[in-house]
Amino acid sequence: LRLYQELAKEKKNMFYSPLSLSSALSMLFCGASGSTASEMRQVLGFEIAKIADDKVKVCFQLLMSTLEKVPESYTLSNANVVFGQKGFSIKEDFKSLLSESFKAMILEVDFQNESGKAVQQANDWVKEKTNGMIPQLLDSLDPSTVMVLLNAVYFKGFWMHRFNEHSTFQQNFYNKGLEDGAKMVQMMHQKESFPFADCGTYKALQLPYKGKEIAMLILLPNERNGLEDLERSLSSDFIKQLQTKMRTQDVNVTLPKFRLEYSKSMKADFQSLGMNAVFCPGANFDGITDSRNLLVSEIVHKAVIEVNEEGSEAAAATAVVMMLCSLRFDPDFIVDHPFLFFIYNTKTNLILFTGRVDEL
Numbered sequence: 001l002r003l004y005q006e007l008a009k010e011k012k013n014m015f016y017s018p019l020s021l022s023s024a025l026s027m028l029f030c031g032a033s034g035s036t037a038s039e040m041r042q043v044l045g046f047e048i049a050k051i052a053d054d055k056v057k058v059c060f061q062l063l064m065s066t067l068e069k070v071p072e073s074y075t076l077s078n079a080n081v082v083f084g085q086k087g088f089s090i091k092e093d094f095k096s097l098l099s100e101s102f103k104a105m106i107l108e109v110d111f112q113n114e115s116g117k118a119v120q121q122a123n124d125w126v127k128e129k130t131n132g133m134i135p136q137l138l139d140s141l142d143p144s145t146v147m148v149l150l151n152a153v154y155f156k157g158f159w160m161h162r163f164n165e166h167s168t169f170q171q172n173f174y175n176k177g178l179e180d181g182a183k184m185v186q187m188m189h190q191k192e193s194f195p196f197a198d199c200g201t202y203k204a205l206q207l208p209y210k211g212k213e214i215a216m217l218i219l220l221p222n223e224r225n226g227l228e229d230l231e232r233s234l235s236s237d238f239i240k241q242l243q244t245k246m247r248t249q250d251v252n253v254t255l256p257k258f259r260l261e262y263s264k265s266m267k268a269d270f271q272s273l274g275m276n277a278v279f280c281p282g283a284n285f286d287g288i289t290d291s292r293n294l295l296v297s298e299i300v301h302k303a304v305i306e307v308n309e310e311g312s313e314a315a316a317a318t319a320v321v322m323m324l325c326s327l328r329f330d331p332d333f334i335v336d337h338p339f340l341f342f343i344y345n346t347k348t349n350l351i352l353f354t355g356r357v358d359e360l
Contacts, residue, residue, distance in 0.1 A: 029044060034284040155314045188308075338356075
């Protein structure tokens with residue numbers, strides 16, 4: 001949630017995968033020590049969740065094996081890989097940890113002499129793992145790069161109650177919550193029984209995907225310009241709190257069809273949250289290599305989602321680049337102004353994707 005609030009300061013559309021970011025950075029954390037690891041613990045939430053350092057790898061091992069057992073009703077994959085510079089020495093223990101806990105293999109490339117080819121290999125891997133939704137994550141890499149940790153998350157789900165295409169028509173969406181921001185967009189409609197809650201200043205609706213485990217949770221402020229107030233009011237366990245308030249009832253739903261694409265360097269955002277040592281000379285990654293010069297030069301994240309009458313398709317990828325330095329009525333839920341949404345596992349509350357729609 002702290003990362004969300006940091007990113008939301010830009011006051012624009014946003015879409016990212018907490019799962020993708022935490023997977024890539026947790027691989028890195030497992031090779032960090034000292035103050036470098038301490039800062040990462042705080043920012044990644046291991047401290048507040050009371051997860052001991054040696055349990056992080058166990059948690060991801062369980063997560064990866066759980067994600068491998070998804071039902072046939074939807075597709076969800078979380079893939080990891082590490083590209084390493086030919087000749088750069090990576091400790092065998094770290095290689096084993098990547099393989100066992102993150103199902104990640106290490107591929108040798110030559111950043112030094114063939115950085116363009118290495119970028120192409122990384123992008124090809126991301127494109128394959130996101131089913132073509134993200135054809136390019138990286139533009140270029142510095143020849144002094146020695147490692148790139150990559151993660152890709154892909155999800156495709158069909159609504160349990162799909163929207164009828166014949167009930168989709170043009171309607172106003174109030175961009176930025178402004179009357180003069182009104183824009184005609186394709187709006188989907190249906191009346192169906194869904195988990196719903198009226199929380200006073202906002203309403204919450206849960207749209208399940210086939211298989212029931214994954215759902216889209218939409219938070220809609222009552223006021224057209226109420227998005228920022230809503231964001232400020234959310235606590236870290238808001239999903240758990242909402243689940244106690246939600247009741248399944250008939251709801252008249254109006255939801256826009258939309259596609260969001262979001263690409264961002266996350267380095268400054270993580271620095272704002274207190275993760276600084278990883279980016280500085282002297283960063284301690286002695287669990288990865290004996291070299292004392294290893295640091296993170298960039299964290300790149302890209303995510304895409306498409307929502308239509310049938311369901312949703314979403315993908316996200318993260319690259320961590322390392323280098324040597326030198327009630328009983330039928331309520332209306334009309335999504336015609338800025339809103340938040342989360343795609344999450346309703347059994348574990350694991351958030352796969354987080355989105356903020358400010359304008360369409």
